[in-house]
Structure formats: structure tokens, C-alpha cells
Amino acid sequence: MIGTLHLVRLALRRDRVLLPVWVFFLVALTYSTATALDELYATPESRVQLSVTANANSAFLAMLGPLHDTSLGGLVVWRWGVFGGLFIAIMALLVVTRHTRAEEEAGRTELVGATVVGRHAPLAAAVVVAGGASLLAGVLQAVALIALGLDASGSFAFGLATASVGLVFTGVSAFTAQLPENSRVSNAIAGAVLGVTYLLRAAGDAAGEAGPAWLTWLSPIGWTEHVRAFGDDRYGVLVLPLVTFAVLVGVSAFVVTRRDVGRGLFAARPGPARGTIGGPSGLAWRLQRGSLAGWSLALFAAGAIYGSVAGAVGQMVEENPALARIVQRIGGADAMVDAFFATVTQLLGLVSSIYLVQAVLRLRSEETSLRAEPLLATPVSRTGWVASHAVFALAGGAVVLACAGLGLGLVHGLRTGDPGAVPRLLGAVLVQLPAAWVVAGVALALFGLVPRFTGASWAVVAGSLVITLLGPALDLGRWVLDLSPFSHVPRYPDVTLGPAAWLTAVALVLLAAGLAAFRRRDLTT
Amino acid sequence: MTSAISVSGLVKTFGSTRALDGLDLDVRTGEVHGFLGPNGAGKSTAIRVLLGLLRADSGTARLLGGDPWKDTATLHRRLAYVPGDVSLWPNLTGGEVIDLLGRLRGGLDRARREELLERFELDPRKKGRTYSKGNRQKVALVAALASDVELLVLDEPTSGLDPLMEAVFQACVREERDRGRTVLLSSHILAEVEALCDRVSIIRAGRVVETGTLADLRHLTRTSISAELVSPPDGLASLDGVHDLVAEGHRVRFEVDSDRIGPVLARLVAAGVRTLTSQPPTLEELFLRHYQDAR
Numbered sequence: 001m002i003g004t005l006h007l008v009r010l011a012l013r014r015d016r017v018l019l020p021v022w023v024f025f026l027v028a029l030t031y032s033t034a035t036a037l038d039e040l041y042a043t044p045e046s047r048v049q050l051s052v053t054a055n056a057n058s059a060f061l062a063m064l065g066p067l068h069d070t071s072l073g074g075l076v077v078w079r080w081g082v083f084g085g086l087f088i089a090i091m092a093l094l095v096v097t098r099h100t101r102a103e104e105e106a107g108r109t110e111l112v113g114a115t116v117v118g119r120h121a122p123l124a125a126a127v128v129v130a131g132g133a134s135l136l137a138g139v140l141q142a143v144a145l146i147a148l149g150l151d152a153s154g155s156f157a158f159g160l161a162t163a164s165v166g167l168v169f170t171g172v173s174a175f176t177a178q179l180p181e182n183s184r185v186s187n188a189i190a191g192a193v194l195g196v197t198y199l200l201r202a203a204g205d206a207a208g209e210a211g212p213a214w215l216t217w218l219s220p221i222g223w224t225e226h227v228r229a230f231g232d233d234r235y236g237v238l239v240l241p242l243v244t245f246a247v248l249v250g251v252s253a254f255v256v257t258r259r260d261v262g263r264g265l266f267a268a269r270p271g272p273a274r275g276t277i278g279g280p281s282g283l284a285w286r287l288q289r290g291s292l293a294g295w296s297l298a299l300f301a302a303g304a305i306y307g308s309v310a311g312a313v314g315q316m317v318e319e320n321p322a323l324a325r326i327v328q329r330i331g332g333a334d335a336m337v338d339a340f341f342a343t344v345t346q347l348l349g350l351v352s353s354i355y356l357v358q359a360v361l362r363l364r365s366e367e368t369s370l371r372a373e374p375l376l377a378t379p380v381s382r383t384g385w386v387a388s389h390a391v392f393a394l395a396g397g398a399v400v401l402a403c404a405g406l407g408l409g410l411v412h413g414l415r416t417g418d419p420g421a422v423p424r425l426l427g428a429v430l431v432q433l434p435a436a437w438v439v440a441g442v443a444l445a446l447f448g449l450v451p452r453f454t455g456a457s458w459a460v461v462a463g464s465l466v467i468t469l470l471g472p473a474l475d476l477g478r479w480v481l482d483l484s485p486f487s488h489v490p491r492y493p494d495v496t497l498g499p500a501a502w503l504t505a506v507a508l509v510l511l512a513a514g515l516a517a518f519r520r521r522d523l524t525t
Numbered sequence: 526m527t528s529a530i531s532v533s534g535l536v537k538t539f540g541s542t543r544a545l546d547g548l549d550l551d552v553r554t555g556e557v558h559g560f561l562g563p564n565g566a567g568k569s570t571a572i573r574v575l576l577g578l579l580r581a582d583s584g585t586a587r588l589l590g591g592d593p594w595k596d597t598a599t600l601h602r603r604l605a606y607v608p609g610d611v612s613l614w615p616n617l618t619g620g621e622v623i624d625l626l627g628r629l630r631g632g633l634d635r636a637r638r639e640e641l642l643e644r645f646e647l648d649p650r651k652k653g654r655t656y657s658k659g660n661r662q663k664v665a666l667v668a669a670l671a672s673d674v675e676l677l678v679l680d681e682p683t684s685g686l687d688p689l690m691e692a693v694f695q696a697c698v699r700e701e702r703d704r705g706r707t708v709l710l711s712s713h714i715l716a717e718v719e720a721l722c723d724r725v726s727i728i729r730a731g732r733v734v735e736t737g738t739l740a741d742l743r744h745l746t747r748t749s750i751s752a753e754l755v756s757p758p759d760g761l762a763s764l765d766g767v768h769d770l771v772a773e774g775h776r777v778r779f780e781v782d783s784d785r786i787g788p789v790l791a792r793l794v795a796a797g798v799r800t801l802t803s804q805p806p807t808l809e810e811l812f813l814r815h816y817q818d819a820r
Binding site: 181274275282375520521 | 573576577578579580597598599601602604606608610611612613614615616617618620621622623624625626628629630631648649650651652654665678
């Protein structure tokens with residue numbers, strides 16, 4: 001462990017922009033969520049009304065979880081608790097991988113490890129930085145809520161609950177970093193665990209009391225709900241994430257002593273002596289196929305889970321006469337199922353844009369790692385090389401979304417005995433594709449025009465997510481909502497194709513601009 | 526004699542840094558041309574411009590009769606490149622990378638590939654991430670040497686190779702020259718340059734400061750002479766071309782410009798020579814002089 005402090009300082013120096021931005025983003029969103037909800041639901045009656053609708057609507061339940069308490073604090077927990085935890089977890093897992101497996105992969109751990117630095121120091125430093133950032137974000141969120149005049153105990157219960165998800169994923173990522181030799185794979189495994197965590201919680205919450213609520217106890221994000229901040233403030237639940245964190249970090253530290261620096265727990269096996277890759281597209285297929293398969297599978301599963309809860313929306317309404325009257329006013333149980341699918345299809349589209357951007361960013365990572373250079377010194381044209389990867393964003397995006405749509409349609413169709421659900425929901429998901437293409441187009445345009453800022457594509461993804469998912473509740477202006485391409489996609493069951501056509505055109509213009517700029521610029525690192 | 530590469534007045538700036546500052550370079554068809562210079566002199570930048578990876582700000586560059594920026598695909602069919610810092614795909618084996626690069630260049634000689642793998646003692650079944658620096662270099666070298674091309678562009682290709690492999694590399698480059706191929710070899714290893722290169726160009730701060738055969742370059746430098754004389758020498762210091770003279774009684778030590786040796790020796794003979802040692806300039810001295818002037 002000797003030298004940990006130095007490595008912590010090194011990590012903080014390297015992340016001096018990244019971490020403050022993450023923490024600021026998280027705290028600012030908590031604060032603005034609270035002020036917006038305070039304005040929107042000023043009277044106790046409106047809050048009670050909201051809690052009735054929210055707890056009866058599977059779409060809301062699946063996405064945000066139940067609303068336990070009708071105080072302003074309770075509303076903040078409902079609206080932001082799950083997503084706050086999700087975002088803190090993403091921050092923590094990226095930070096840990098960045099300072100452990102990515103460093104080993106780049107050979108820098110070797111450089112550092114040869115100085116007076118203990119075997120466990122790199123892992124310890126990464127855990128300290130990621131865990132510390134999670135706690136800081138949690139405490140600052142609590143402070144922001146207290147500043148708004150909310151109950152101190154509830155605010156801290158909420159802040160520490162979201163921070164606890166960050167701690168768990170600090171541990172998850174510390175462990176996944178031990179497994180493969182490749183940091184990308186390590187992030188993908190940790191990300192998949194996070195996805196399962198969210199889906200377990202969603203499946204457990206979606207059907208309300210009647211459903212398999214025990215599933216939420218298997219999910220660290222579910223635990224944050226069980227803290228019931230501003231309600232019972234059950235601090236005791238936080239023992240679960242703390243123990244999970246300690247166990248995961250302990251196991252990882254043990255694995256570190258059992259493996260060589262630079263190697264993973266999965267040893268590399270010898271491969272073929274001869275290659276069959278015939279060109280740039282063959283190479284791109286080889287580099288991207290794993291991610292395409294993983295995303296297709298994950299989105300099929302996500303679609304299937306949402307498909308399985310959709311039916312429960314209708315049932316619940318029939319069982320509750322008081323609710324049925326409210327629902328009747330907004331168009332009956334069918335309208336609620338439709339509203340659920342409108343939200344879910346949009347969510348699936350947004351999530352798929354993460355895949356598309358990641359596929360485009362391969363171009364930049366190939367360039368900065370100097371692997372593009374020898375390729376482009378062969379007769380491979382720049383256009384051909386860009387196309388070989390871009391096709392994974394464009395066509396690959398279609399595959400991923402089609403899987404999501406099939407999962408959703410098949411399971412819902414099976415449960416309701418309506419085979420027509422498959423083409424209907426497949427279409428509803430695929431109509432999101434042009435919006436995802438626009439996000440990929442922005443990434444490619446950045447790659448061509450300002451390669452050093454290609455990473456800003458993630459800001460576009462995050463911006464679309466926040467605007468589309470939280471925008472309506474935060475009462476953002478129409479022009480802000482219009483910034484997200486997903487705001488322009490027709491809402492299910494409407495499937496007008498007009499927006500799809502012009503979104504595709506916008507995406508093509510962005511693609512063409514990026515490609516033209518790339519053909520004219522220097523290769524940079 | 527035709528030129529495989531001819532560059533004149535090439536300028537390339539990165540922000541406020543002038544990486545190439547009016548570079549002139551001429552590589553004749555069929556020769557092995559050494560490209561030397563201190564770190565950061567602009568060697569790799571020049572090579573990247575020649576490969577169409579960077580776009581020059583001004584000046585002209587011709588490569589195999591074409592424009593390296595506009596005719597990239599057609600020119601790249603006729604050349605093979607070994608970067609100084611080879612980065613491989615972590616999950617592809619060395620053999621897969623060799624075959625991929627070979628196919629992209631329009632096919633590679635199977636028999637030659639096997640022969641080179643054996644000579645370089647490279648295991649093609651290992652994954653990219655498990656190779657050491659020297660072995661990564663070998664992967665790129667085998668891919669380039671087994672390709673059927675007219676021009677080899679090698680950017681410090683032997684960094685990380687052991688002396689045995691260095692010898693194999695030199696033998697391979699000689700074979701390439703014997704087949705009539707042109708080689709542009711950027712290198713820091715003077716023994717390698719001396720053993721292989723027909724002509725060399727020395728680059729400093731983005732500009733070629735010296736170009737010619739090694740014999741030409743030697744003429745431009747100084748010979749060290751130390752002598753014991755019968756009588757103390759007069760006026761030696763005032764002679765043209767004499768530098769760093771140290772006289773201790775009857776002994777003298779100095780350096781003389783190689784093209785001024787005649788008159789200086791005549792003066793020594795006039796003073797009566799007891800012993801005389803003369804040392805021709807070593808390549809190290811030659812290059813150190815050029816490199817150090819840069820600072």
C-alpha cells in the first residue's frame with residue numbers, strides 16, 4: 001500500500017477537470033430537480049395526486065421506482081434517486097478502470113510499479129479516488145437539498161444512498177479490472193452489471209406490490225429505494241452496499257496478489273498463425289463484433305423485460321376502481337399501456353445511441369493508438385476506413401434497436417396473445433433510429449472537424465438523455481427540449497415518418513461533413 | 526538517374542512549432558538512403574507527409590512520380606511502411622496482422638513470409654498485447670519485407686531489436702537493395718547506417734543540413750593529428766583549417782579540416798617529424814558535430 005498517497009495525487013491531477021465536472025453535474029441536477037418539482041407540485045393535494053398516478057403507472061414504476069413520501073424530499077427521491085445512483089455508478093466505474101486496467105494496459109503501471117510503490121497501491125488509489133468522489137457527490141447533494149430547506153436527516157439519507165451505488169460500483173469495477181487484459185472489456189463487464197442492476201430493480205418495481213418486489217433487494221439501486229429517504233430514513237439499509245463494497249475490494253486486492261502486472265485472470269491463449277482478415281471491413285468486423293453482439297443481447301433482454309411488465313399496467317387499472325376513473329379520463333387502460341410504450345421506446349432509442357457513439361469513437365481510438373497509421377499507409381483510402389467503422393454505427397445501430405424491438409414485441413405479444421404487437425413495437429423502436437443516427441453523426445463530425453474534442457460526443461449523449469428523460473418534468477423550455485433529436489421522434493402509437501426523414505437527412509449531412517473534414521486533415525494523436 | 530522521392534522546400538507547422546522548415550530531400554531509385562537527425566528534428570514528420578498522413582503547408586513532394594497527398598491509394602500499393610512505434614491490435618495475433626497488412630498492399634509472398642518469420646524468430650501465434658517492443662517491431666518488418674513493393678519506408682525500424690536480429694535486418698535490407706528496391710531508412714544506429722546506406726541526409730530543426738555519400742561527408746569534417754617534432758613549430762596556429770591546437774614543447778595536437786591536410790603536413794615536415802599519428806573522423810564525431818550544432 002506504500003505510495004498510495006502519491007498515486008492518489010497523480011489520479012487527482014489527471015482527473016482535475018473530469019471529476020469536478022461529474023460532481024458538479026450530479027449536484028446541479030439534484031438541485032434543479034428539487035426546485036423544479038417544488039414549483040410544479042406546490043400544493044400538498046397535487047403531490048398526493050401525483051403519488052397516486054405514479055404508483056399506479058408501471059411505466060413510471062419501472063423507470064423511477066415507487067413514490068414513498070409526498071413531501072418535496074420524497075418527490076426528489078422518486079424523480080432523481082434511481083438516475084442519480086446510476087450516474088454516480090457510471091462515474092465510479094469509469095474512474096476505477098481508468099486508473100487500474102487502462103494504466104496496466106498502457107504499460108504505465110509497470111513504470112510506476114518499479115518505483116517505491118506497493119503492489120496494492122494502484123488499486124487502493126483508484127478505490128480512494130472513485131469512492132471519495134462518490135461520497136463527495138453524495139454529501140454535496142445532501143447539502144444542496146438542505147440549502148433548499150429540506151429535512152437534514154432525509155437529505156443525508158438520500159445523498160448517502162446515491163453515493164452508496166457509487167461505492168458498490170467502485171468495488172464492481174475494481175473486480176472486473178482484474179479479469180481481462182483489456183480496459184474496454186473491463187468497462188463493458190462492469191457496465192453490463194450496472195445494466196442488470198437497473199433492470200432487476202425495474203422488474204421488481206414495475207408491477208407494484210403485486211409483482212416480484214423481492215427483486216429490488218438484489219439490486220444496489222434497489223437498496224437506495226429501501227432507504228426511503230424523507231420517509232423512514234432507514235440508514236441501516238446502507239450496511240448492504242458497504243459490505244458489498246468491502247467484499248468486492250477485498251477480493252480484488254486478493255486477485256492482485258495472484259496475478260502478474262499487465263495480465264488478467266483470464267490468460268491470453270495463442271491464436272492462429274495465419275490470418276483471414278481481408279480488408280478494412282474485415283478488421284472493423286473483428287474489432288466491433290463483440291460489442292455489437294453484447295449490445296444486441298442486452299437490448300433484447302431490456303426489451304423483453306419491459307414487454308413483460310407492460311401487461312401489468314392494464315391489470316392494475318382494472319383492479320382499482322378509483323384508479324380506473326382517473327385513467328378513464330386520460331383515455332382508458334389502453335392509453336396507459338401506450339404511454340408506457342412511448343416512454344420505453346424512447347428510452348431504448350436513447351440507450352442505443354450510447355452504442356452508436358461508442359462504435360464511431362473506435363475511429364478516434366484507433367487513430368490515437370497509432371494503429372490507424374500503418375493501415376492508412378496501405379492502399380486503404382480514408383473514406384474506406386471511416387466507412388468500415390461507421391457502418392457499425394449506422395447498420396449496427398439498426399441491428400441493436402431491432403433486437404430491442406423484437407424483445408419488447410415478442411414478450412408483450414406472447415403475454416397478450418396479440419401477434420400484431422411484434423411488427424407494431426418493432427416499428428415503434430426502429431423509428432428512434434434516425435435520432436440515434438443524428439447523435440452518431442455529431443460524433444463523426446467532431447472526429448473529422450475537431451478530433452481532439454471527439455470525446456465531447458458523450459456530452460451530446462448525456463445531454464439527450466437528461467433533456468428527453470427529465471426535461472418534461474423539469475419544465476424546460478420547448479427550445480431546450482428541441483435540442484435533443486429524440487424529442488422530434490413521434491410518440492408511440494403515432495408513427496408518422498416525416499421526422500424520421502429529416503432526422504436521417506441531418507445525420508447524413510453531419511456524416512458527410514465529418515468525412516470530408518477527415519479526408520482533409522492530418523492524422524493526430 | 527531517377528528519383529524515388531524528391532522533396533523541396535517542404536514546410537509543416539503544428540501550432541507555433543515549425544516541424545519542417547523548408548526540407549529538401551532526394552532519394553534515388555534503387556538506393557538505400559539513410560535519414561538521420563536528433564530526436565525531434567522532423568524525421569517522422571517528413572515520413573508522415575510522404576505517406577499522405579499529414580498535409581504539408583507548402584513546398585512540393587513527389588513520391589514514385591506521384592503526389593503523396595492526392596494519389597495515396599495508388600502510391601501505397603507500391604510501398605511498405607514500418608513505423609518507429611508499432612502498435613498492434615491487442616486481440617489479433619502477429620500472423621493475422623502480417624497477413625492483413627500484406628493483403629491490403631495487394632498480397633504477400635507466402636514463402637518469403639515463412640522464411641522471414643524463421644529468420645526473425647517470431648512466433649506468429651501470439652496476441653498483439655503479449656509481444657515485447659522488439660517483437661512488435663518484427664511483426665511490422667516481416668509484413669513490409671514480405672510485400673512485393675518498390676519502396677520501403679522504414680522509420681527507426683530496429684529500435685528494440687537485439688544485435689542478432691539487427692544483423693538479420695541488415696542482411697534483409699541488402700537483399701532488398703539487390704532486388705532493385707529503394708529504401709528510405711531513418712535511424713539512430715550509426716553502425717547500421719554505415720553498413721547499409723549508399724547515401725545519407727542529415728536533418729536538423731526541420732531542414733536537411735548535409736546530404737551525400739559517407740565518403741563525401743567525411744571530407745567535410747576534420748582529421749585529428751598529434752605529432753612529435755624536431756623543432757617547435759612556428760605559425761601552425763595561423764594556418765587555414767587548423768583548430769584546437771595544443772602545443773607542449775615539441776609535441777603538438779590539433780584538428781585539421783580534411784581538405785586542408787596538404788599544406789599543414791608540409792609545415793610539419795619543414796619542422797622535422799619524429800612521430801606522427803593521424804586519425805580520420807569517426808562517424809560518431811561527424812554526427813555529433815551536426816547534432817550538437819543544433820543546440
